[in-house]
Amino acid sequence: MAAIPSVKVAEVREFSRIERIGTHSHIRGLGLDDALEPREVSQGMVGQLTARRASGVVLEMIREGKIAGRAVLIAGQPGTGKTAIAMGMAQALGDNTPFTSMAGSEIYSLEMSKTEALTQAFRKSIGVRIKEETEIIEGEVVEVQIDRPATGTGAKVGKLTLKTTDMETVYDLGNKMIESLIKEKAQAGDVITIDKATGKISKLGRSFTRARDYDATGPQTRFVQCPEGELQKRKEVTHTVTLHEIDVINSRTQGFLALFSGDTGEIKSEVRDQINSKVAEWREEGKAEIVPGVLFIDEVHMLDMECFSFLNRALEDDMAPVLIMATNRGITKIRGTKYRSPHGIPIDLLDRMVIIATQPYEEKEMKQILKIRCEEEDAEMQEDALLVLTRLSMETSLRYAIQLITVANLIARKRKAMEVGTQIVIEVLVLFISYSFLHFP
Amino acid sequence: MDIEKTQQFLIQTETAAQEILIIKDELVALDFRRQKTREAFRALKNDMIPGEKAWMSVGNMFVKTRTLKAQNLLEREMKELDKDISDLHNKLKEQVKMLRDLEGKPELKGFDLQPITKEADIIMKALSK
Numbered sequence: 001m002a003a004i005p006s007v008k009v010a011e012v013r014e015f016s017r018i019e020r021i022g023t024h025s026h027i028r029g030l031g032l033d034d035a036l037e038p039r040e041v042s043q044g045m046v047g048q049l050t051a052r053r054a055s056g057v058v059l060e061m062i063r064e065g066k067i068a069g070r071a072v073l074i075a076g077q078p079g080t081g082k083t084a085i086a087m088g089m090a091q092a093l094g095d096n097t098p099f100t101s102m103a104g105s106e107i108y109s110l111e112m113s114k115t116e117a118l119t120q121a122f123r124k125s126i127g128v129r130i131k132e133e134t135e136i137i138e139g140e141v142v143e144v145q146i147d148r149p150a151t152g153t154g155a156k157v158g159k160l161t162l163k164t165t166d167m168e169t170v171y172d173l174g175n176k177m178i179e180s181l182i183k184e185k186a187q188a189g190d191v192i193t194i195d196k197a198t199g200k201i202s203k204l205g206r207s208f209t210r211a212r213d214y215d216a217t218g219p220q221t222r223f224v225q226c227p228e229g230e231l232q233k234r235k236e237v238t239h240t241v242t243l244h245e246i247d248v249i250n251s252r253t254q255g256f257l258a259l260f261s262g263d264t265g266e267i268k269s270e271v272r273d274q275i276n277s278k279v280a281e282w283r284e285e286g287k288a289e290i291v292p293g294v295l296f297i298d299e300v301h302m303l304d305m306e307c308f309s310f311l312n313r314a315l316e317d318d319m320a321p322v323l324i325m326a327t328n329r330g331i332t333k334i335r336g337t338k339y340r341s342p343h344g345i346p347i348d349l350l351d352r353m354v355i356i357a358t359q360p361y362e363e364k365e366m367k368q369i370l371k372i373r374c375e376e377e378d379a380e381m382q383e384d385a386l387l388v389l390t391r392l393s394m395e396t397s398l399r400y401a402i403q404l405i406t407v408a409n410l411i412a413r414k415r416k417a418m419e420v421g422t423q424i425v426i427e428v429l430v431l432f433i434s435y436s437f438l439h440f441p
Numbered sequence: 442m443d444i445e446k447t448q449q450f451l452i453q454t455e456t457a458a459q460e461i462l463i464i465k466d467e468l469v470a471l472d473f474r475r476q477k478t479r480e481a482f483r484a485l486k487n488d489m490i491p492g493e494k495a496w497m498s499v500g501n502m503f504v505k506t507r508t509l510k511a512q513n514l515l516e517r518e519m520k521e522l523d524k525d526i527s528d529l530h531n532k533l534k535e536q537v538k539m540l541r542d543l544e545g546k547p548e549l550k551g552f553d554l555q556p557i558t559k560e561a562d563i564i565m566k567a568l569s570k
Binding site: 172286 | 469472483550553556558563568
């Protein structure tokens with residue numbers, strides 16, 4: 001069985017991802033300029049200037065860490081861009097800040113209690129930054145010399161000559177090292193890395209200067225440049241992990257499997273306390289940094305009274321993320337009680353929150369959004385058809401018009417038409433009726 | 442006015458960058474010495490009989506000493522070199538931080554953290570499985 005040369009270097013592996021075209025997949029950010037002023041159409045966001053400006057300010061405060069443990073509420077009628085703004089904030093924060101997104105109804109599960117689900121969501125949104133430091137020897141192999149003892153038994157001895165562009169040196173090899181080298185099939189011309197602490201050998205590839213050595217090379221061969229500088233370097237890598245991940249790793253021996261199966265179950269509070277004290281200790285010693293992230297709860301009116309009291313308490317914790325909530329209800333009953341309150345959220349929690357209101361879109365903003373969605377879904381729309389859709393979204397709802405785009409595009413393609421015309425849009429209108437057209441007796 | 446400011450800025454950043462390049466070159470030179478000292482140490486250990494005397498080059502001079510003494514000297518030198526390289530690394534980090542400050546770039550995340558290699562290794566291994 002042919003062994004494939006293993007390249008175990010910490011590189012970013014890019015898999016070709018099949019990106020699902022979701023409702024908000026066209027959003028790349030909040031579309032603000034350097035002065036936090038929103039541009040009319042930018043990064044997928046259209047209009048809604050006040051709300052975007054407010055979100056920009058919140059975003060800056062998140063970046064500076066001034067808002068940990070506070071709550072923000074985005075409220076507005078359905079179809080006014082609340083989730084879009086949250087998506088924009090997530091994209092704008094980037095990969096360094098943990099961003100957890102959940103719907104209010106997700107906390108109701110048979111496997112764990114509501115408070116456990118909320119606690120896990122909270123801890124998924126707090127990151128811990130740690131660093132590891134290793135000494136590595138990186139160079140191009142000039143020569144590997146292994147001497148087997150004449151008697152057949154006994155340890156092998158060897159010498160390994162490594163070089164970089166600036167220096168060259170010889171290493172004496174012990175038995176274990178020789179075994180690893182043979183296993184990695186390191187030959188002259190290969191560029192390898194040896195971890196000084198663990199003795200692990202990784203092959204980075206083959207040196208360019210040795211590319212012409214053979215007439216044909218295998219499919220897995222990569223060519224890299226001969227390393228520069230010192231042979232023995234110090235490598236520092238920074239990782240950001242979430243508190244939840246650390247919880248799971250520690251709560252059972254096979255914890256890492258649970259991370260993928262999703263069946264984390266209830267994590268004991270003793271484990272969490274241990275983790276908290278450990279992380280606090282690291283913080284004191286300067287070995288870790290807390291990165292408060294963002295927890296976005298959509299449809300927050302689905303949470304009941306118990307959850308809200310839990311949220312009140314949890315926000316007071318010294319390690320709490322930023323809580324962004326969104327709802328489209330006006331004055332409704334708080335779930336679990338018979339009291340009515342704005343947005344279905346108790347007044348005491350509302351008091352702690354900063355509220356961003358979204359307004360319904362105007363006609364030209366809707367037209368722009370529809371245009372962006374057409375581009376995103378790869379649909380060529382005629383000017384008249386676009387006008388029809390815009391009028392439709394004004395009469396009924398923006399989402400209805402967006403959904404019609406997909407359907408109309410499909411029909412147009414089936415008919416081998418290059419563009420979607422008004423005719424097709426009207427046909428689709430009749431096929432898929434908007435709820436505002438429905439009149440039940 | 443602007444030209445003077447730009448000039449000042451350029452002088453500052455260029456000096457800082459030059460410092461960094463000098464330190465990097467120093468690191469390479471020190472590592473070179475470290476590797477050569479190590480090679481010498483190993484050569485003494487492997488090829489020499491403990492009673493014999495060995496030739497050793499100290500700076501510009503060649504000195505004949507007992508093998509044991511030579512080994513001790515080399516070991517001490519390696520320790521010193523390790524320490525020097527460590528110090529230089531810290532100095533390099535400071536200089537890089539200064540340069541990034543001057544250039545107005547945002548701070549590198551986790552730059553000043555103390556490393557916790559053992560625990561970090563366990564965590565990353567568990568997460569990547």
